[in-house]
Amino acid sequence: MQAIILVGGEGTRLRPLTLHQPKQMLRLLGFPMLERVVERLAAIGVDEVVLSLGYQPDAFIARYPDHRIGTVKVRYAVEPEPLDTAGAIRFAVDKGNVHGTFLVVNGDVLTDLDVAQLVDFHLDRGALATIGLVEVDDPSRFGVVVTDDRGRAVRFVEKPPRDQAPSHAINAGVYVMEPAAIERIAVGERVSVERSLFPQLASEGTLWGLAQRCYWVDAGTPASYLRAALDIATGRRAARVREGVRFPVESRPPGGETCYLGEGSQVASDAVVDAAIIEDDVVVGDGAVVRSSIVLEGARLAPGVRVEHSIVGAETDVPEAVELVDLAVVAPSTELAPGQRLAGTR
Structure with missing residues (x-):
């Protein structure tokens, strides 16, 4: 199976650490953050990843000159200009020769989400795209996804008050997609997956979501990066050292x-x-x-x-x-x- 990993952002929330290197190259107990993400994907059968690059792409290319991270083959898709999330995925599909059902993962998300279960759910529902969702106690800092009883996504609510939230399921930054979901976007077009593509698919009834309660950290801020590292060091999250x-x-x-x-x-x-x-x-x-x-x-x-x-x-x-x-x-x-x-x- 193939996966696209979105690693093109500038990591502004982690400055000054990211002034001279991409955030996914920051270390987490001996390994770059990116390698921790790829390791999880390899465990569920992903054998090829396409790195969607924008900011300081040479840092990735120099780190993996043999186009491999462990046992996983690596391709590079370097955006000529920022294309936003859906645009970046479309560009990576084209440049990385992605075909068939594929995964999309945010490169700064560290999670124990059961991706194999997510893929099975996606195929069972015949979805064009499926969002991996994480249940959180307080959704007020996030956008939540509201689904029906079978998991079909029906609407999105941005940062609802905790006591008024229609759902506690947030976007985990892990997606399963069919090529038909993304090929409606022209290569090189700037489009957001969250603000444009997903609402469009939801209106067509082809977007689904599966909620899980599991470990999840968006390691894109100093506080969350520190938390992710300490969780591994202290054993709160099982990971290779x-x-x-x-x-x-x-x-x-x-x-x-x-x-x-x-x-x-x-x-x-x-x-x-x-x-x-x-x-x-x-x-x-x-x-x-x-x-x-x-x-x-x-x-x-x-x-x-x-x-x-x-x-x-x-x-x-x-x-x-x-x-x-x-x-x-x-x-x-x-x-x-x-x-x-x-x-x-x-």
Whole structure:
């Protein structure tokens, strides 16, 4: 089976981390986010993916020059200009030679949604397109999809008040499609799947949705990216952890949660690392404290640095005694002075 993975966005919500690399290339315990998505697809029989590229496409092409991610074949569809979601899918279908029933996945969505069940449901209903839906307790931050008793999508409601929501099922960013659903769009046309294509299919009675209650994170913001990483590190979400790393970190405090320490990283003997992700080739200096945070590859934390519930970007030098707290996000472009305190700043 083939799948299109949408990875063309600029990742503006994750800046400054994404100023010099696409968000799907950000690490999650040793692997780029994209590889975690592909790994899940491979497990249900996907043997070829088309990466729908726009922003910094060379980062993907350079990472996978042999056109493979694990056992999965990779094709590239580089948009000449932003085409929005449906336009991007149409372009990828054409450039990637996609045929037959196929999957579409947002490249920053990490989920345990049962995709095989979604495909079976789609085929059983004879749908042109089927939306994977996730049941959430509070749908007020999302758009919800209302379906009939058999799962046919009938309407969409954007960010309803929690106590007035007609549904708690939100779009999970995972779709099953037939070529006929997308071929009505001209190649190169700018069209939204959420605002245009899906409402059109719903009006024709050919759009369906299957709701599941499962793990789901849109890792496109600092808070959700941090949550996704910590969920893996602490075992709240089962996922592969790269072999050959020390796991957990010996320097965590007694009773501290599991940590991840990447290859080549060095943690001073008196540093404290608790419920944190330290990627490859990181240096954590004397007396530094890292709690509930991500420190990406090649970063250097000087002595006395404190990082709590924050993210340090790749190759970032954090000067002595700097404090990063309350979801501060820093990158090499961030100007930092010794002893400076950043709270929720990026």
